[in-house]
Amino acid sequence: MEYFRSGLKSVFGGTSFWKPTDGTRNERLVSRVSTSTLLEDRRDACRALKALSKKYRLEVGAQGMDVLRQVLELDRNDPDIVGYCLDTLCNVTSKEIFEEEGENDINMKVNVGEQFTEMFLKNSENITLVLSFLEEYDFRVRWPAVKLLTSLIDSKPKEIQDIILVSPMGVSKLMDLLLENREVIRNSALILLINLTKSNANIQKIVAFENAFDRLFDIIKEEGGTDGGIVVEDCLLLMLNLLKNNTSNINFFKEGSYIQKLAPMFILPPNLEEIGWSPQKISNFHCLLELIRTLVSPNNPVQIITACQKTMRNTDLLEALCNILMASGVPADILTETINTVGEVIRGNLTNQEYFANVLAPSNPPRPAIVVLLMSMVNEKQPFTLRCAVLYCFECFLFKNEIGQELVIQTLLPSNAGNTTLTTGQLLCSGLFSNDYLSNWFSAVALSHCLIENPAQKEQLLRVLLATNLGAQPHTSKLQAKLGILMLLANWMAYCPPAVKIFLNVPGAMAFLTAQTSASEYDNNEELLQGLCAFVMGLCVAFNDNSVPNYSKENLSQLIEKRVTTETYSKKLGEMSRHEVYAKAAKQPQIRAKHSSELLLEFEFCKLFKVLEGVIIQALGIQRDLSNGISELSLSERENALLLQYKELIREQDKKLQELQKISTISRRKIKN
DSSP: OHHHHHHHHHHHSSSTTSOHHHHHHHHHHHHHHHHOSSHHHHHHHHHHHHHHTTTTHHHHHHHHHHHHHHHHHHTTTOHHHHHHHHHHHHHHHOSSOOGGGOTTSGGGTSOHHHHHHHHHHTSTHHHHHHHHGGGOOOHHHHHHHHHHHHHHHHHOHHHHHHHHHHSTTHHHHHHHGGGOSSHHHHHHHHHHHHHHTTTOHHHHHHHHHTTHHHHHHHHHHHTTGGGSOHHHHHHHHHHHHHHTTOHHHHHHHHHTTOHHHHGGGGOOOTTHHHHOOOHHHHHHHHHHHHHHHHHTOTTSOHHHHHHHHHHHHHTTHHHHHHHHHHOSSOOHHHHHHHHHHHHHHHTTOHHHHHHHHTOEESOSSOEEHHHHHHHHHTOTTSOHHHHHHHHHHHHHHHTTOHHHHHHHHHTTSOOSSOOOSOOHHHHHHHHHTSSOHHHHHHHHHHHHTTTTTOHHHHHHHTTSTHHHHHHSSOSOOOHHHHHHHHHHHHHHHTTOHHHHHHHHTSTTHHHHHHHHHHOOOOOTTHHHHHHHHHHHHHHHHHTOOSOSGGGOHHHHHHHIIIIIOHHHHHHHHHHHHHSHHHHHHTSOSSOOOSSGGGOSOOHHHHHHHHHHHHHHHHHTOOOOBOTTSOBGGGSOHHHHHHHHHHHHHHHHHHHHHHHHHHHHHHHHHHHHO
16 A cells, blocks of 8 residues: 555545545545455455545545455455446546545546556556456456456556567456357457557467457358447457558468458449438448458559459459448538548559449449549539549559559540540540639649650650640649649659750740749749759759750750759759758659648649659759760760769779878878878
8 A cells, every 4th residue: 555655646646536524435445445344345355446536536446446456356246346346446547537426526626537547557467367257258347357457458558568569368357258149248358459559569469360250251241240339330440450550461362262241232222222321320331342442452562452452353352342332312521531532442453443444323324434434533513532532543544554544645636536425535625624713723633643654655645736725824823723733744754855855945935934944932832843843943944855956965064053043943952852842742652631721732743843853953963064065964864874973983082092191191290290
């Protein structure tokens, strides 16, 4: 008891927080527990302490915690007294503020429950002792033991995880609770395991290999699948904990044929419009979709993603997801997340991408699902999050898909076929030149993804009349529309001298870029526009074949040096990668924007900028006269790179020579002395 009292003094600065009368009453009860020889007396005293433990938590905890722990060891064969002790400890260590405590209690100022939890955990054997009571089937023992562990892990998750990890059969005892036929214990065990498995890969692996997935699928089935209650959601949340950022468990999940068990959950009943979606069904579906995305997340190793994508196709899970896309009566948030999920199931997988390209919407006449989705993207009346999801799905469809990129560009090219059906190209063009600045941005970014790592389509796109319009000053005053068009231009001209040539021939194009790059004032993210203009100017130098006499590499370099100045240009270009918007966009392929004003840069452009910023700086290096009268900028890229290598070698050799000279000088001085 003195141990806990001394601990409380260090935390609260003394023990004057309870009234003497209350302290005396609790002390008498604690004394009865520790000194009575009759089990009945000890049991009655423990029952009384439990009754007081909410209202007089501080007193009961300070005076009785050590005694209660002793009772758990000495009287463990009596279910009643063990239950009273566990319940009392649960109340004492709870983070919750009880109504009985009153508004002026010390717990309102300092969370007493957390302090008692900390004291209880100082001896790890206490947790081992509580875990041992999970083996008891008696409800009076097992139920309060589960509640106490849940309370403790809620306050100190990391500490409990560390103790349970080294406790013999600790995880196994918890997993056995999922087989409980008493739902209150089983359901509480689910919550306990959800908290236990957060951010701990080792515990996640143990739980997974303790047959967790089979047990969770059994519970989901018992509870009615996606139509079930919150218990189904808890099961899915626990699965998510086991799989997120855990490639070992994802591999185990895939090889254990658990993806096959997920597939039927996505099949919608034919009368869904009549039945409707309950709030709980929506929550369950969100968890299911997040589970699928966890398996095929772009952050996973490529081989795992590919294997999961293949399984999802072979088990008709991809088909079920596409059916949800085209179904009527699906809530907007579920539809949005399904679009994102389909995107990641097909991303970079040519077979899945081809399947998606052939999905038809049940319209009259039938239209490709891609066309229907793009119609939503360029429609300003559609929800913002839905439009973002469609763009991401379209980007995933084009990712490493040269065939898909070509099909989209083909719909933009002049044709004599007289085809009157609406195409992806027509939709992107309509969005690009609409009066809705968000449609401008979405369409420009979507079109740029048709060109990524595809030089052939960059040149094909030059055949489209669209090119002359793109090269001119953006037709809108909205910053986002300008950024979208400039990112499209950057993707188009990178590694494509013919595109640079066409752009340089557009009247006023360079004047616009020069004016923006040399501007000295900006606000509301205008620095991004100026940095992007500087980047596009740099591409015009780096990928210039000198076929436009007035805008050769040398002429453009001089233009930048005289009109912008090299210092200003470097500053504007450098500000791009240092901007918080750039850092956010470069994190992940999916656009994570809560508001339309956040749509500025996108992932693939940031990748391109990172690769080419150095190339541009090198191409625009400050001119230095060389011994033979030529300048660095008049050299080819290959010659320039070779020259830089030689310079670096000379610097290293010069540095070594200076070090040797210093050593030689020091040696001579020592010899003289």
